Amino acid sequence: MASKNQLARLTLSVLSATALLATAACGSSSGAAGASASASTDEWSKTGPINYVQGKDTSGYVQGILDKWNALHPDQKVTLVELSESADEQRAAMIKNAESKGASNYDVLSVDVVWTAEFAANGYLAQLPSSLDTSGYLKAAVDSGTYFNKLYAFPSTSDGALLYYRKDLLDAAGLQVPKTWSDMKAACAKIKTTNPSIDCYGGQFQKYEGLTCNFAEMVNSAGGQFLSSDGKPTVNTPQAVAGVQWAVDAFKDGTIPKAALTWKEEESRKAFQDGNLVFLRNWPYVYTLAQKTDGSSKVAGKFGVAPIPGLNGPGVSTLGGHNMGISKYSQNKGTALAFLKWYNSPENQKSNTLANSSAPTWTALYTDPELTSKFAYLPVLKASIDNAQARPKAVKYGDVTLAIQDAAYNALNGTAAPKAAMDDLQTKLQALVK
Amino acid sequence: MAVTTAERTAPVATKRKKNAFSDGQGALAAMLLAPTMLVLLLVAGIPIIMSVTESFFRTNDRIDPQTGLVQTGTNFVGFQNFTDIFAHPATVVGVYGSMDRLVNSFINTTLFTVVCVILETVLGVSMALIMAKAFRGRGLVRASILVPWAIPTIVSAMMWKLIFNTSGVANKVLGLTNNPILWLADNKYSQISIIVADVWKTAPFIGLLTLAGLQTIPAEVYEAARVDGANAWQTFVRITLPMVKPALVVAVLFRTLDTLRMFDLPYGMIGANKYSVETLSMFAYQETMQTRYGPAAAYSIILFFYIVLVAFLFVKLLGADVVGDEELKAVNAQRKRMKALHQQQAKAAGRVRTNVTSGSAAS
Structure with a gap:
């Protein structure tokens, strides 16, 4: 009995000693973090291997481009770091890298246009050297990477809203593509006499970033503005409220189906592809997918694209896209800068557009014959982007966009009158945007 | 009287016995427990x-208005992260009208916990x-x-998202294809959809432990009950429930604590910043996402x-009884029995007295 007890004790003490060692090992492993970043002028000449960080590379295209670069620069290899598909998580990972002074070793970052202000103001991104030439790139895209007149992110891809319309139905009814909201409603009324079950217009009205984009388009297309030219919030002007009022009425009278309150990009695309919508507001990526003839789309060959409509004329799209910035804590900023320039060169932008049907930022590509013959929507997209409005540039963009979504959702749901919702938003934005 | 003395001396006797045989074991126990304590301290x-x-x-x-750069560093603010909940409320409009966002999420958390746990327990x-029961199959x-319990929460969130889609199964089953309910928007129906999904997923957990x-x-x-002529309901209430209570209470406790920190189901199914289903942990997470770590920590502590x-x-x-200490249980049970015995004796004594008073009242 005693020997058995002793054996048990011995086993126990051996086990606990192991546990103790294991914990000690755990404790010591997190020592070597936090590299220092000195701000010297010859920082931009340092070369070496770097990491390129972006969201999930769903098409597998990016790795191919990196292989090309790596073949050209064997001593300055670029490694692809793929983050989550969710934009919020990408942003969180990039902030974590910056707040740990570059512990994740991110060098070149693919940043959403709305993150520029936050990342620049908090010093997450290095200010790009003024020698960097941005002429030839879309003006709106360059502006989206600029904060306090300094360039922090280089234009990489752009995005603008398009109005997808059922060409077959419009032609059958002998109608033109509508330029205003009232034209659109009239067109729907005529089409509904022969197609009673079809819904008129769809967009992205679920409560997320897409709602901010759609809502901004309603406000801007009615002549309103989120911020005045000197950066002061102006969301409760009569024009802005008129835009909101139109959206609220459209939901009330069924021009926009109730279900659209739960739609993101994909749900609305599906509704259009299933033939349930006459008009759809969405991004260019839908074009290729809706054109597919493998049975996934019932509207292949039956639709066209046009600029989005507005209250009294063509509408104003919300500017989207991604820019490329360089982490302030990057150790090899020279390589990072060279890679950034090379990646966004006209040739690479062209191959990117061909592979992913993304919207390029190199202006000349919108009139490139090879591209326009493949992507007929490019001239329309160019017009959309040229006319586009950026979302408010705010350091606290997360709070700004949530305030906009709250106001939009309350107005569209009918819990608040348009004017009251916009007054409330005005008060909130005045505190957030200074 | 003799009973009470025995009851009092019993634990003392065991204590003394323990002491007599424990020379040097205290130090050993401390040594053996140290690694566990260290790990607990660390994690x-x-x-x-x-x-x-x-x-x-x-x-x-x-x-900075000149450069546009944000000042770095943190400030000590004392209890301001807590007091600001009342001093500077961030008003949002949820299902219960406009109120502070934290209060709103607190009510959501409590509502989900109470409703879900009650339904889960019954089911x-x-x-x-x-x-x-023994039967074929x-x-x-x-x-x-048990299948729902085995499915990861985020996967079941995606599944229920499909079901509660505007053109999904839920609306079809309810015959609402023409005037669909927007389950996945941000309203009281979103709350119902969350409760349904949570009950579906975790009722099996309570089932398993029960x-x-x-x-x-x-x-x-049960045999004895049958012989005594008890019906099914009596058997359930008088035998099954009391005897299964220890296991059931622990299961319900675990579910309650789990539901209080509900996150992935509403987050995956309905989404972030939806005030009708936002729970405390979701709100704290959203604050972290906006790099407001202080308030986020304050809400987590609440x-x-x-x-x-x-x-x-x-x-x-x-x-x-979460710990399940056999010895402690035995001691407590003994104490309970003695107490009951006492009460019975007191009652018996009291009954005599009542009889007397009633008798005197009658006369």
């Missing part, structure tokens, strides 16, 4: 202390009763009841204390 103690410290600080967010116990029934409890009830007890309070009440009021 639980230090993070809690760090969270508490974090909740007293706030990140600088003042922007779980029914499941356990079915699973405990019992294995199949047991397996199919089944384990049911299987410890000896068949003879949730922490809420959970501690609920757990404490459970153990005190319902006698949830």
